[in-house]
Amino acid sequence: MALFKKILIANRGEIAIRITRACRELGIGSVAVFSDADRDSLHVFLADEAYHIGPSPSRESYLNYNKIIEVCKKAGVDAVHPGYGFLSENTTFAQALKDAGITFIGPTVANIEAMGDKLSAKALMKKAGVPTVPGSDGGVESVEEAQKIAEQIGLPIIIKASAGGGGKGMRVVRQMDELESAFRACRSEGQNYFADPTVYIEKFINDPKHIEIQVFGDTHNNHVHLFERECSVQRRHQKIIEECPSPSVPHEVRLRMGEAAVRAAKQINYVGAGTIEFIFDNATKEFYFMEMNTRLQVEHPITEIVTGYDLVKEQIYVAAGKPLSFKQEDIKQKGHAIEARICAEDPITYKPHPGVIRACRHPQGPFMRVDSYAYPGYEVPIFYDPMIAKVITWGETREEAIDRMQRALSEFVLTGIKTNIVLHKTILDHPKFRDGSYTTQFIEKNFEVIEPNLFKEVEDPVFLIAAAITAYNDRKSKDVRQLNLTSNWKRISRKLQLRT
Known part of the structure; x- marks a missing residue:
């Protein structure tokens, strides 16, 4: 064919x-x-x-x-x-x-429809024997009904818009007197953002991890998983750093999650690349189905690097009617991979920062990859997602992958716009990231209110030289300040002199 x-x-x-x-x-x-x-x-x-x-x-x-x-x-x-x-x-x-x-x-229209509505998706997962979070069996129509469910499963709970996504139409309720306002807010957001006011309720897992399993299916009834990715470093439900494998999921649980994800894919006769997303209770090591993304994920490169399979090519093969080029027993995890999403945004306020890129040099070196569309002179537009690059590193061990990422980020030069590179470096140095104990509340608890002096100055000599050249061309350059090197030209010069 x-x-x-x-x-x-x-x-x-x-x-x-x-x-x-x-x-x-x-x-x-x-x-x-x-x-x-x-x-x-x-x-x-x-x-x-x-x-x-x-x-x-x-x-x-x-x-x-x-x-x-x-x-x-x-x-x-x-x-x-x-x-x-x-x-x-x-x-x-x-x-x-x-x-x-x-x-x-991509998947069939029936696949997308089956998993597009979170309530129908949850019902299908229950049928397939995939663990789901305790909560309502369907849409919740009234505050009174919501109160009864909350009393049955216990607080805290999370109210979600059935058609929601991207953090819209979601509220956590920790006290009963918060329930009515949260319920009405979720219904309102569901209607305003997704033209559907239907909401449902689930037990809220405190300090969970976000673990997703990459699945693949073809038109010949073959379904496999390519293991997990940890996506718990998030801000307002938007991922920042992902890694593979997860530092927290025991191998036995990893295998069970993979098997559950394959059952989910088989339940709807899924075709193409998809991701089953799970909430993982780090305390009990239990996992629960959250949703399915019926598409390629931003973070797919770390799965490619750890397993050795090109997921985009595989999508093309499957769409052309070919069977999967690999079987479940062929798929192994080797080493560790990390992805950092580089965005045109202020690292302190998190606000988008479009503009013209003045200087751009992507990091290079062994066992790493940069997926980017940035180049000198390019104007980052205001109309789209601010992500402009992904840096992916691999190591034999997690520690090696982290150290390689730190080195790569130190070499990444982007001036003319503000970026979150220094935020990534600070996160990677945090004890909770280093020991792998971080959860989805990591950013909220440690970086939600950021002081300008929280970030360490970037001391890499190459980075300093690039910033110094920029500052020489424009002594009032905002680029130097945004890189957290210093706004003082003389101080940069002294640093460079000390290093020569």
Whole structure:
């Protein structure tokens, strides 16, 4: 069975580049799409063809599936890879492609629908024998019903919008007098953000870990897992650092989680790459189904590095009708991998910081990878997610992977915009990260209120030289301050003189 001749990538930034490179290695033509803001984006230059799809706001470009399908027909593509975000889990888009005779490189429409609603997904998981968090069996319609459930399972509880995501439509209730306002807030957010006010209730696990299992299925009824990723370093439900394997999950539990994830995939006859997300109680070592992401994940590189399999190529093979190229017994974890998400944002306030990149040098060296679309002179737009790069390091041990990441981040030069590089370095040095005991509350408890002097100065000589050159060109450069080197040119000069 032949692979595709030409694939359109319905996305932007580093993931569009990642998919383009997979296409090139497979000898498949690649087609990029871009908005006004992305005319000079690297993914446009690297693809074989590129087409403009509209104004900068995503709803008028990357979410405009009619325009994207129009480009598909114009370019003569036979498949579309959606990446993650945007249209990756949009059933209308997937169905429209199918109706147009174009392959959607992702799960079936039925797969997306089955797992898109958290209540129906939970019911399916119970049927498959996958552990689920104690709570309501369906939507909760009234405050009185919510109070009864809370009394049955005990506080604290978490109220969630059934169609929610990204931290929207979620409230933790620790005292009964908080329940009514939390219930109404979640229903309101569910309606406003997702056009669905339905909410449900679950027992809230104090200080849990967020563990996800990578699964894969094909059209020949084969289903496997590629072990876990730990994604507990989060802020407001947004991941910052991921690692594989988890430092907290015992091997026996790891195997049980993998088996449960495969049962989940089999339950819906899942096709393609997907992720089963679990809440892991670090105290009891029990795990519970949280949700399924029916797409490729941002953090997929750490699974690739530890297992040795190219997940994007595998997505393309499966979409072309080929069986999985590996069996469960073939998949092993080797060493340890860490991913740091580099974002254009203020490391103290966490606010996005778009702007023109003045200097950019990606770290290099053995056993590491950088997925990025940043380059000198590129203007990071305000319209999209602020992530501009992912740094991935591997080591024989977790300690080696962490030390390699620290070295890589010290070499990463990005000036002209503020980034969270120094935040990553500070997190990696924290005792709770070093010993692996951190939970999803780690950022909230240790970094939610950040003092400017919390971060250590970056002492790497190469980093200092790059900042000094920038400051020499512009003595009032904000770039030097944002790197936490110093705003004083003379002090930088003295540091450099001491190192020569």
